[in-house]
Amino acid sequence: MSFKQAFLKNLLLSLQDCSTTKPLNAMSLHERKRAVKSSADVAMATAHGGGGARWPKAIILQQPAAAKACKARRCRRIVRRCCGEKTRSGRRRCAAAGGGGEMMARRLVRRRAMALRKVIPGGDAMDEVALLREAMDYVVHLRAQVDVLRRVSEAVQRRSTSPRYVTKH
Numbered sequence: 001m002s003f004k005q006a007f008l009k010n011l012l013l014s015l016q017d018c019s020t021t022k023p024l025n026a027m028s029l030h031e032r033k034r035a036v037k038s039s040a041d042v043a044m045a046t047a048h049g050g051g052g053a054r055w056p057k058a059i060i061l062q063q064p065a066a067a068k069a070c071k072a073r074r075c076r077r078i079v080r081r082c083c084g085e086k087t088r089s090g091r092r093r094c095a096a097a098g099g100g101g102e103m104m105a106r107r108l109v110r111r112r113a114m115a116l117r118k119v120i121p122g123g124d125a126m127d128e129v130a131l132l133r134e135a136m137d138y139v140v141h142l143r144a145q146v147d148v149l150r151r152v153s154e155a156v157q158r159r160s161t162s163p164r165y166v167t168k169h
Contacts, residue, residue, distance in 0.1 A: 003047055003141070004148050010043035011148070038063065044145045053137045054130075058122025 018035040027035065042063060045056035113131060117123040120134050 003144055006047035006049075007043050007145060007148050008152070010046045011039055011152075014039035014042050040145055040149060044141055048141055053134060054122040054126070055120055055134055055138050062121065 015036070018039055022031075024032065041059050045059040048056045109128075113128055116131055116135055117126070120131065120138055123131050123134060126134065
């Protein structure tokens, strides 16, 4: 079974589990969005299987606290580029101005690695090489997740607009 097929199967099972705890018509739009996002994350992690990646395990371990963690993950800021420290005149010191290019490059790499650790599930306890491998694997699976969800959305929209399912008032 391909990843996309396994993802879709796991997504449907996870959504069914969500609807047994609270019926969909009793959920607010925000609760439904959160349930779909959580179900999609779990479905992606379980469809991934083994493969040596750590992020699927981290996603599954995070699920009991998913409601709190989801909001915190969305609110994290992206690390901005900086040209260096300010001089006494208030201008920024650039790499070309005085040989600190290597130090500033290391600082920039370190800041971007810290930002990536916050984004990748389970990225806290990894070195840079493992973090980059996990990030590449995670992005590939996120793209597949988006593709499957887009297709499901299109199918639902086609079904709801087809003349057979439109109700007359």
